[in-house]
Amino acid sequence: MxxxxxxxxxxxxxxxxxxxxxxxxxxxxxxxxxxxxxxxxxxxxxxxxxxxxxxxxxxxxxxxxxxxxxxxxxxxxxxxxxxxxxxxxxxxxxxxxxxxxxxxxxxxxxxxxxxxxxxxxxxxxxxxxxxxxxxxxxxxxxxxxxxxxxxxxxxxxxxxxxxxxxxxxxxxxxxxxxxxxxxxxxxxxxxxxxxxxxxxxxxxxxxxxxxxxxxxxxxxxxxxxxxxxxxxxxxxxxxxxxxxxxxxxxxxxxxxxxxxxxxxxxxxxxxxxxxxxxxxxxxxxxxxxxxxxxxxxxxxxxxxxxxxEYGQARQPMWEHLKNLHSAIKMCAPALAAVSGEPLVWRSQNNVQIHVFQTQHSQVREFQNSQAPTGVCAAFLANVGLTDALVSFKGRQYQLPAWSVSILPDCKTVAFNTMHVPDVSSAKEIVTVKPAAAHRNWNFFADAVGPWNLHTVVTSKSAYEQFRLTKDKTDYLWYRVRFIAPQNELPHWLVVEKAEPDLMHVFLNGKHLGHAISNSSGFFQPLTLRQGHNTIDILSVTSGRPSSGPYLEQQHGGIKGSVTLHGPKSKVTDLADMEWVHQVGLKGETLHLEAVQKSQSRAWSAHTIYPPKYHPLVWYKTVQDAPRGEAPVMLDLGSMGKGAAWVNGHHIGRYWSEIRNPSGGCDKTCSARGKWHMNKCALNCGLPSQRFYHVPRSWLKRRGNIIVLFEEIGGDPDGVSFAIQIHRSVHAQDSSKSQD
The missing domain is CATH 3.20.20.80 (Glycosidases)
Incomplete structure (x- = not known):
C-alpha cells in the first residue's frame, strides 16, 4: 500500500x-x-x-x-x-x-x-x-x-x-x-x-x-x-x-x-x-x-x-455563480436565525416572496416602509415568462422573467439571477504541428482473429464477453469455422442480442466492415466461398454500464443466436459449432503503449509513409510539447476509433469517427423557463469528441512518445498536439442576449 x-x-x-x-x-x-x-x-x-x-x-x-x-x-x-x-x-x-x-x-x-x-x-x-x-x-x-x-x-x-x-x-x-x-x-x-x-x-x-x-x-x-x-x-x-x-x-x-x-x-x-x-x-x-x-x-x-475540463474558469458562468454565492452568504445570518419556515408573501401567481427575519409575526411589517427589527433577508422570485413589477416594503422592484432577486437586508438587491456580469472569454484551439515537415512513424499491424493458440478458449457456444475479459480489455475475438457447399453465395450474418458497442467482421481474413450494435442485433452482408470459411468477429466495448439494477448480470459481446441467412431464406445456425475465443489484442500483450517498449522489435522501421485507413494498426511517433502553460490536448480528428497514450499515460478512448446528430441545435437557447434535455444542445453534426486532454505534468519538453491503437482506420499524419487559448471578450448582458 x-x-x-x-x-x-x-x-x-x-x-x-x-x-x-x-x-x-x-x-x-x-x-x-x-x-x-x-x-x-x-x-x-x-x-x-x-x-x-x-x-x-x-x-x-x-x-x-x-x-x-x-x-x-x-x-x-x-x-x-x-x-x-x-x-x-x-x-x-x-x-x-x-x-x-x-x-x-x-x-x-x-x-x-x-x-x-x-x-x-x-x-x-x-x-x-x-x-x-x-x-x-x-x-x-x-x-x-x-x-x-x-x-x-x-x-x-x-x-x-x-x-x-x-x-x-x-x-x-x-x-x-x-x-x-x-x-x-x-x-x-x-x-x-x-x-x-x-x-x-x-x-x-x-x-x-x-x-x-x-x-x-x-x-x-x-x-x-x-x-x-x-x-x-x-x-x-x-x-x-x-x-x-x-x-x-x-x-x-x-x-x-x-x-x-x-x-x-x-x-x-x-x-x-x-x-x-x-x-x-x-x-x-x-x-x-x-x-x-x-x-x-x-x-x-x-x-x-x-x-x-482543462482547469480554467468557464466565463461568464464562473463569475456569475461567484456573485450568487456572495449574495447567499450575505443572507446567512438571517437564514440561520429563522428556526421555522420563512414568511411567504405573494403579490401575484408568478411572483413569490420569501422573507427570513427574526421578527415576522405580523404581515403588515412587510407592507409599509418601516424596516423590521433584527436580521432580515428576502428572495423575490418571478417564475413567469414575462417581466414583473413588484411592490415590497414600500419599494418597487423590477423582476425579469424567470429570475430571483436576493435582498440580504430586505431592501437592496445584491443579485438577480438573470443579470449576468459583463465578463466572458472565448476559447480558441490552436494545433501545434511538429517541427519537421514530415515525421517518422512506427507501426504494428495487429493480428486478425485468435493469435495465440495457447491462450484461446474453445466452447460449443459463444461466451459472454465480460466473463472472459474480466474487463481488462475492451476487445474479445470470436472465431467460427464451417463449410459452405456452393461457391460465392451471398449471405447475411445475423448476431441477435449483441451487446458490444461495436463489432468488426472478418471473412477469411478480410475486413468486411464494422457497425454499432443495438438491442435488435448486428447484421453483416458477406459472400462465402465454396468449402472452408472462417468468420472472425472482434467485439468491442466502451466500458461497463454504470447504472441500473443487477449490474453483475449486464452483458457484453455476443449474447444471443448467430445465424447465416442465405438464398431462398435458408438459415444456418452457427450456435452449435465450435467457437474459439481470444481475449484482447496482440499489441496489448506486447505492451506497445509502454515507454520501455518504444524500441520493441515488434514495431516496424521508421517511415514517413505509414499505412493509412487500415483497421487494427498501432502507430508510434515522437513530438515536442507545445511551449508555454496553456492546456494541451491531442488532436485526433483524422483518426477513426481506438485508444491513445502519451509517454505511457493512457489518455483514454477516442472515437473521432462518430458524430453527433446533425439536427436539434438550431433552436434559440432561452434562459427563461424550465430547462430540459435538448433545450440548449450544442455541436450538432460535429465529431462527439476530437480533442483529448493531455495534462502538462505528463509531458516532457522534448521527445514525447505518442502511441495510438487505431481500430477502424485513420490518417496518423493529421495527429498532433493542440493548445487551448482563452481570450477575454466583451459580453453584453446575457439577460438580453439569450432571448
Missing part, C-alpha cells in the same frame, strides 16, 4: 458536526454551504491545488467527491492510494485551502464511471448479487468501507479529528433501483445505513434519492431543481447533493448545456425555500482517463461545468 506523498497541513483542533431541521450544525453554528464536485481521479495531483483554489475563489465552502473502489482495490486485498488515487493528498489539499469535504463513499457511485465504481473481481465471488441483501456482497462492501474509513482516520481527516470531512454518503441513488429488489432491497438499504453508522466517523451520514432513509441518515435531493424537495423527517435539513450545470456527453449524442441564468435561478430558489446545502455536480468534471468511462460515455467529462 502506497502512503500519501502530500505534505500534511496543520490540523486544527477537532470539532463537532451535527444537524437540525434547518442545516448542518458545525461547532454549534448553523452553516449554509455551497459545494462543488471535483473527482480526484479525473484530474492529476499537479492540477488539484489550482482547481481547489479556483473553487474557493468562486465562493465554494465544500468540495464533494466520490471514492472510487475499483481504482483503490484493483485486486482483492491490494490497495492503491497513489497518483490520481491519492485521496489523502487530495483531501489534505482541500483542507490547505480552508475548504470542507463531503465524502461520498458509496461504494456504488454510478458517476458514469466504469461498472459504477465496483471492482470487476466482485463478479468472481460465488453467489454474489450487488446492491441487495446478499451476504457475499455485504461482506465485501463492509470490508472495503471499513478499510477506507480506518485509513482516513489514520490520517486524521474527519472533522472531529481536525480534518476537513464534515459528512459522508453511503450508497448512491438507491431509490432508483430499490423496487427491483423488493423486500431484499429494503433490508439492504437499512443494513447499509446501520453499517455506516457503526463506523463511528462522528460526522453525519447522508443518502441521496433515498426517501426511506432511517432517522439517523439525512436523505438528499439530486435533480436540476430541488426547491420543492422535502426531507423525509421534519428533523432533517433540506440538502441538494447534485445540481447539474450541464450534462454528461455520450458518443453520438449532442452536448447538453444549461444557461447559467437558469442554474443560478435554481440555486436561489432552493435557498429561498429553506435549503441549506447545495452541491454542483460537477464544478470541475475533468477527464475519463484510462478505461474509466462507463459504457458509451465520452473521454471528456467536462459537463459544461464552471471549471472546464
Amino acid at each position: 502506497t502512503v500519501s506523498s502530500a505534505k500534511s497541513p496543520t490540523h486544527r483542533v477537532g470539532g463537532i458536526v451535527g444537524f437540525d431541521h434547518r442545516s448542518l450544525v458545525i461547532d454549534g453554528h448553523r452553516r449554509f454551504l455551497i459545494s462543488g464536485s471535483i473527482h480526484y481521479p479525473r484530474s492529476t495531483p499537479e492540477m488539484w491545488p489550482g482547481l481547489i483554489r479556483l473553487a474557493k475563489e468562486g465562493g465554494l465552502d465544500v468540495i464533494d467527491t466520490y471514492v472510487f473502489w475499483n481504482g483503490h482495490e484493483p485486486r482483492p486485498g491490494e490497495y492503491n492510494f497513489a497518483g490520481r488515487y491519492d485521496v489523502v493528498r487530495f483531501l489534505e489539499t482541500v483542507q490547505t485551502e480552508g475548504l470542507l469535504v463531503n465524502l461520498r463513499i458509496g461504494p456504488y457511485v454510478c458517476a458514469e464511471w466504469n461498472f459504477g465504481g465496483f471492482p470487476e473481481w466482485l463478479t468472481d465471488i460465488p453467489g454474489i448479487e450487488l446492491r441487495t441483501d446478499n451476504e457475499p456482497f455485504k461482506k465485501e462492501m463492509e470490508k472495503w468501507t471499513t478499510h477506507l474509513v480506518r485509513y482516513l482516520k489514520d490520517h486524521k481527516l474527519f472533522y472531529s479529528q481536525g480534518g476537513p470531512i464534515i459528512m459522508s454518503q453511503i450508497e448512491n441513488e438507491y431509490g432508483h433501483v430499490s423496487a427491483s429488489y423488493g423486500e431484499a432491497g429494503k433490508k439492504y438499504s437499512s443494513w447499509a445505513a446501520n453499517m455506516a453508522e457503526n463506523l463511528r466517523t462522528s460526522v453525519p451520514w447522508i443518502m441521496c434519492q433515498q426517501k426511506d432513509a432511517p432517522a439517523h441518515i439525512i436523505n438528499t435531493c439530486n435533480s436540476f431543481y430541488c426547491d420543492e424537495f422535502t426531507p423525509n423527517s421534519p428533523n432533517k435539513p433540506k440538502m441538494w447533493t447534485e445540481n447539474y450545470p450541464g450534462w454528461l456527453h455520450y458518443w453520438g449524442q449532442t452536448l447538453q448545456s444549461r444557461p447559467v441564468q437558469d442554474l443560478a435561478f435554481a440555486v436561489a430558489r432552493f435557498f429561498q425555500f429553506g435549503g441549506s446545502y447545495m452541491n454542483y455536480y460537477m464544478y470541475h468534471g475533468g477527464t475519463n482517463f484510462d478505461r474509466t468511462a462507463a459504457r458509451m460515455v465520452t473521454t471528456s467529462y467536462d459537463y459544461t461545468a464552471p471549471i472546464d
Whole structure:
C-alpha cells in the first residue's frame, strides 16, 4: 500500500458536526454551504491545488467527491492510494485551502464511471448479487468501507479529528433501483445505513434519492431543481447533493448545456425555500482517463461545468455563480436565525416572496416602509415568462422573467439571477504541428482473429464477453469455422442480442466492415466461398454500464443466436459449432503503449509513409510539447476509433469517427423557463469528441512518445498536439442576449 506523498497541513483542533431541521450544525453554528464536485481521479495531483483554489475563489465552502473502489482495490486485498488515487493528498489539499469535504463513499457511485465504481473481481465471488441483501456482497462492501474509513482516520481527516470531512454518503441513488429488489432491497438499504453508522466517523451520514432513509441518515435531493424537495423527517435539513450545470456527453449524442441564468435561478430558489446545502455536480468534471468511462460515455467529462475540463474558469458562468454565492452568504445570518419556515408573501401567481427575519409575526411589517427589527433577508422570485413589477416594503422592484432577486437586508438587491456580469472569454484551439515537415512513424499491424493458440478458449457456444475479459480489455475475438457447399453465395450474418458497442467482421481474413450494435442485433452482408470459411468477429466495448439494477448480470459481446441467412431464406445456425475465443489484442500483450517498449522489435522501421485507413494498426511517433502553460490536448480528428497514450499515460478512448446528430441545435437557447434535455444542445453534426486532454505534468519538453491503437482506420499524419487559448471578450448582458 502506497502512503500519501502530500505534505500534511496543520490540523486544527477537532470539532463537532451535527444537524437540525434547518442545516448542518458545525461547532454549534448553523452553516449554509455551497459545494462543488471535483473527482480526484479525473484530474492529476499537479492540477488539484489550482482547481481547489479556483473553487474557493468562486465562493465554494465544500468540495464533494466520490471514492472510487475499483481504482483503490484493483485486486482483492491490494490497495492503491497513489497518483490520481491519492485521496489523502487530495483531501489534505482541500483542507490547505480552508475548504470542507463531503465524502461520498458509496461504494456504488454510478458517476458514469466504469461498472459504477465496483471492482470487476466482485463478479468472481460465488453467489454474489450487488446492491441487495446478499451476504457475499455485504461482506465485501463492509470490508472495503471499513478499510477506507480506518485509513482516513489514520490520517486524521474527519472533522472531529481536525480534518476537513464534515459528512459522508453511503450508497448512491438507491431509490432508483430499490423496487427491483423488493423486500431484499429494503433490508439492504437499512443494513447499509446501520453499517455506516457503526463506523463511528462522528460526522453525519447522508443518502441521496433515498426517501426511506432511517432517522439517523439525512436523505438528499439530486435533480436540476430541488426547491420543492422535502426531507423525509421534519428533523432533517433540506440538502441538494447534485445540481447539474450541464450534462454528461455520450458518443453520438449532442452536448447538453444549461444557461447559467437558469442554474443560478435554481440555486436561489432552493435557498429561498429553506435549503441549506447545495452541491454542483460537477464544478470541475475533468477527464475519463484510462478505461474509466462507463459504457458509451465520452473521454471528456467536462459537463459544461464552471471549471472546464482543462482547469480554467468557464466565463461568464464562473463569475456569475461567484456573485450568487456572495449574495447567499450575505443572507446567512438571517437564514440561520429563522428556526421555522420563512414568511411567504405573494403579490401575484408568478411572483413569490420569501422573507427570513427574526421578527415576522405580523404581515403588515412587510407592507409599509418601516424596516423590521433584527436580521432580515428576502428572495423575490418571478417564475413567469414575462417581466414583473413588484411592490415590497414600500419599494418597487423590477423582476425579469424567470429570475430571483436576493435582498440580504430586505431592501437592496445584491443579485438577480438573470443579470449576468459583463465578463466572458472565448476559447480558441490552436494545433501545434511538429517541427519537421514530415515525421517518422512506427507501426504494428495487429493480428486478425485468435493469435495465440495457447491462450484461446474453445466452447460449443459463444461466451459472454465480460466473463472472459474480466474487463481488462475492451476487445474479445470470436472465431467460427464451417463449410459452405456452393461457391460465392451471398449471405447475411445475423448476431441477435449483441451487446458490444461495436463489432468488426472478418471473412477469411478480410475486413468486411464494422457497425454499432443495438438491442435488435448486428447484421453483416458477406459472400462465402465454396468449402472452408472462417468468420472472425472482434467485439468491442466502451466500458461497463454504470447504472441500473443487477449490474453483475449486464452483458457484453455476443449474447444471443448467430445465424447465416442465405438464398431462398435458408438459415444456418452457427450456435452449435465450435467457437474459439481470444481475449484482447496482440499489441496489448506486447505492451506497445509502454515507454520501455518504444524500441520493441515488434514495431516496424521508421517511415514517413505509414499505412493509412487500415483497421487494427498501432502507430508510434515522437513530438515536442507545445511551449508555454496553456492546456494541451491531442488532436485526433483524422483518426477513426481506438485508444491513445502519451509517454505511457493512457489518455483514454477516442472515437473521432462518430458524430453527433446533425439536427436539434438550431433552436434559440432561452434562459427563461424550465430547462430540459435538448433545450440548449450544442455541436450538432460535429465529431462527439476530437480533442483529448493531455495534462502538462505528463509531458516532457522534448521527445514525447505518442502511441495510438487505431481500430477502424485513420490518417496518423493529421495527429498532433493542440493548445487551448482563452481570450477575454466583451459580453453584453446575457439577460438580453439569450432571448
